[in-house]
Amino acid sequence: MLALAGCSNYERPRRPAWRGEAEAACIAQKLIHVSAYVQPAREIDGPGICGLTRPFKVSALLDGAVRFNSVYTLDCPMIAALDAWVTEVVQPAARARFGQPVAEIDSMGAYSCRSMNNQWGARISEHAFGNAFDIGGFRLADGRQILIVRDWTRGDDQTRAFLQDVHSGACGTFTTVLGPGANIFHYNHIHVDLALHGNTSTGPRRICRPQLRPSPTPEPPRDGLPNPPEIDEDMDIAQAGHPAGDVLAMHVGPGPAPPARIPDAYFAAAVRAPAARAYAPEPARGTLREDGAFVPEGKPSDWDLTSTIPPR
Numbered sequence: 001m002l003a004l005a006g007c008s009n010y011e012r013p014r015r016p017a018w019r020g021e022a023e024a025a026c027i028a029q030k031l032i033h034v035s036a037y038v039q040p041a042r043e044i045d046g047p048g049i050c051g052l053t054r055p056f057k058v059s060a061l062l063d064g065a066v067r068f069n070s071v072y073t074l075d076c077p078m079i080a081a082l083d084a085w086v087t088e089v090v091q092p093a094a095r096a097r098f099g100q101p102v103a104e105i106d107s108m109g110a111y112s113c114r115s116m117n118n119q120w121g122a123r124i125s126e127h128a129f130g131n132a133f134d135i136g137g138f139r140l141a142d143g144r145q146i147l148i149v150r151d152w153t154r155g156d157d158q159t160r161a162f163l164q165d166v167h168s169g170a171c172g173t174f175t176t177v178l179g180p181g182a183n184i185f186h187y188n189h190i191h192v193d194l195a196l197h198g199n200t201s202t203g204p205r206r207i208c209r210p211q212l213r214p215s216p217t218p219e220p221p222r223d224g225l226p227n228p229p230e231i232d233e234d235m236d237i238a239q240a241g242h243p244a245g246d247v248l249a250m251h252v253g254p255g256p257a258p259p260a261r262i263p264d265a266y267f268a269a270a271v272r273a274p275a276a277r278a279y280a281p282e283p284a285r286g287t288l289r290e291d292g293a294f295v296p297e298g299k300p301s302d303w304d305l306t307s308t309i310p311p312r
Contacts, residue, residue, distance in 0.1 A: 013049045018196065019075075019129055020053040026076035027054060037064050038079060050113035050128040058110075061086050066102055072110035075130040077194050081173050082133060085192075089169030094140065097162040104139035106147075108189045117185040126176070132193035138166075149188035152180045164212045166190075171208035182209035 032038060037060035044051035052075050060067045061083050074082075086102070094102045111130040116123050126132035137147040151159045167190055170177045174192040197205040 015049045015051065015129070019131070022077050022194075023052065023054045023075050026080055031080035032056070032076055032083070035063055037061075041073065044073070044111070044130075047113060049124065052111070052130045055111070055130055061105070066090075067104040069104060069106045072107060072133070073130050074110050074133065078110075078131055078133060081192075081194060085166075085170055085173040089173070090138075090166050093162050093165040093169070094138075097158045097165075098140055098144075100141040102138045103141045105135060106137040106139065106145075108134040108136040110134075117183075126193035126195050131195065132176075132191065135190045135192070136188065148180065148190060168208075168212045171206060175204055175206050177206075177208045179210065 039057045041055045041057050043053055044055055055073050057071050058074050058079055059071045066086055091101045110133050112127045114125055116125045139145050146159055152163055167179045170192050175197055176193045176195050178186045179190040180187050
């Protein structure tokens with residue numbers, strides 16, 4: 001019995017090393033920064049393998065531009081991924097659909113030492129490592145609330161399209177995205193995490209359910225002005241009608257420009273002396289007096305225009 005006991009391993013389970021390494025790498029690369037909205041917290045160690053080496057308490061993303069409905073504990077990689085998703089997917093979709101940004105994300109959970117879907121006997125969840133986040137809805141800048149449980153299927157066209165946009169866009173940022181329709185446990189929220197599912201030839205393996213396509217972006221609202229005229233073909237009027245075979249001195253686009261010279265016909269026209277004007281007056285003739293005054297020849301009526309005006 002003593003011999004068998006000596007061979008036993010009574011050490012507690014340990015978290016996979018890659019989790020701590022991912023946290024450290026994220027911080028070393030300065031993918032996030034400490035602020036009033038992102039504060040470092042004490043290490044969480046257990047129970048079991050639950051916990052984080054470098055946890056953060058987060059109350060908002062993007063330096064406070066997008067608030068959370070509460071303060072959540074997350075690891076560095078998840079905070080950085082959420083920042084990227086909100087910047088690249090959520091806000092552009094909100095402006096396209098509603099003409100305004102998202103001001104708040106309503107979450108349903110972050111760090112929690114539990115199994116997947118809170119099911120007894122299931123594998124441990126990414127929530128147990130602060131590596132997952134559940135989104136229950138959004139609040140726009142004007143105060144309008146969008147709830148996944150209500151608007152995923154019963155919202156208006158733009159609201160449903162917005163939720164599909166943010167869901168499908170999340171699949172390019174996170175390795176796991178589960179929304180309504182993925183299973184019975186996600187009818188009221190979108191779950192995102194950065195779990196390791198293995199690699200493929202094109203990058204990390206991702207799980208994205210349900211598979212959705214982004215909806216067409218709506219046309220911008222009408223401004224009441226008439227449509228611009230149709231233009232069949234762009235034409236540079238400065239080059240229209242130039243002599244055939246002559247090289248023009250304009251070039252637009254990449255690559256070297258062709259050698260430029262003034263067309264011969266244009267050059268000849270430019271240097272040609274102007275024709276004499278038929279209405280040019282004859283030079284006046286006369287003599288200079290001793291005092292330097294010029295005395296024109298002829299009678300005053302020949303050179304004084306005022307002499308032809310009848311007196312009044």
